Amino acid sequence: MPRLVIVSPCYNEEAILAYSARELTSLLERLIAAGKILPTSHVLYVNDGSRDRTWELIEELHRENHFIDGLCLAGNVGHQSAIMAGMMTARDFADAVVTIDADLQDDLGALEEMIDRYLEGYDIVYGVKVSRTADPLLKRTSALAFYRLQSAMGIRAIYNHADFRLMSRRALDALACYPERNLYLRGIIPQLGYASTTVDDVISERVAGESKYTLRKMLLLAVDGITSFTTRPISWIIGMGLLC
Template identity: 50%
Template sequence: MSQILYIVVPCYNEEAVLHETARRLKDKLRSLEEKKVISPESRVLFVNDGSKDKTWEIIAQLHREDPVFSGVNLSRNRGHQNALLAGLMTAKDRCDMAISMDADLQDDVDAVDAMVEEYRGGCDIVYGVRSSRKKDTFFKRFTAEGFYRLMNFLGAETVFNHADYRLMSKRALEGLARFREVNLFLRGIVPMIGYRTGTVTYERGERFAGESKYPLKKMLAFAMEGITSLSTKPIRYITGLGFLIFFVSLVMLVWSIIRWAGGDTVIGWASVICSVWAIGGLILLSLGVIGEYIGKIYLETKGRPRFLIKEVLDSHEEG
């Protein structure tokens, strides 16, 4: 029996690419339906994350013209991760499996076939992993690969060169729904779900149209969000650094006493100034890291909703 697939696509100011994305995804669903791999009830679910352009109007138009397109309109902009979660949770009760991907068509649509095949082979989660970064500039490649290595080093388990292009079964989606974090980092949360996983490699293409929603500044903030949301290792490293500095200070104290006993009482101002600045910088850095964690605790204890849905367009629900 063919199973229902929902392709979840978060959108923020994507009017330039949306029609082409819709065309390619519709063709992909029709191709899989003809092979009797998925059910004709399968859908493309666009999630409007408070776009300022005509993204929602286009989604509504697509839905009116063809029921294969569904839409979720959030009450306001909540960020990529929350928009993606809203789409997955909306699809959870309507599908047997869901694939998440970005609207810019950099993710290879043809990799969907291999993902579904892995699912049919027994995998609950299938990760789309980039085969290479040859098309990236040296700076982009260096920072992106450094991002994944830093995340794993600091205890935030992620899949190398995997973003948010993945397939999740209904069981995996139900598992994801039990994670109640307000500070979302799905790339680190999904591996925690467990179950059988698989990977599909693909060549990532160029953005079809529009501008990237993740410049360097936003990527750095995203990395900080992931590290502080999933791991306490930075605090442990700060503790270790504190012990190291304390040990060095004891050594310096012994050395100063020995110098004083030998009659050498001239203390170099350069070493004092450097020490003061170094310790002061480390203290501020440590306070900043700890402050990040306290801020996250503050937000988690409030229990604010991660997203609010203003409107849902889906032929299943309307029927």
């Protein structure tokens, strides 16, 4: 049985934390009772420089619930870096790490299936969105357009996958060797080369609060994702310059 750590980045999530902790605790208890994970498994909330009471609530939850731990970053470093910080902290004492956003829009049933795939021998299990009807139209349309653009540029990535995934310790050790600072984990992780598979992820409505991924943040992430893995945009610019 593996020791599982669920890494959950948080930015101004005070409205959802109590619900999130309750649901993840219930999931861990169910998996422990089924003999799929060790009783020392837990949740690691990563406070990404929140401006509300997020960190205070994480501290309260930690005192009341032995399944809850917290990591407080010095400032707001961004979603990708917060996930990376959580995974690199957890890899020292976890056999497997699952990353999931604190709003729990991702399918917790898929998380349980990820554990099953890990027990079958897979080092990386991706949650792939099979339904995005719960997402706003703009987010859904822009995300699908970006995935197609990545594919057209030859970037190796998992279609319709965000950051809901399981990674084994050895996969995390390999990820730790990458020196990138402008992180785009959705492009780096498929390059690791370990045995991987996917599970279906049905997105649900947010229970409370609102998404912190603004259009600006999505565009910046898209730019990082494209410029970090392909030189085609530079080639296109040179070609258009010569043509002009």
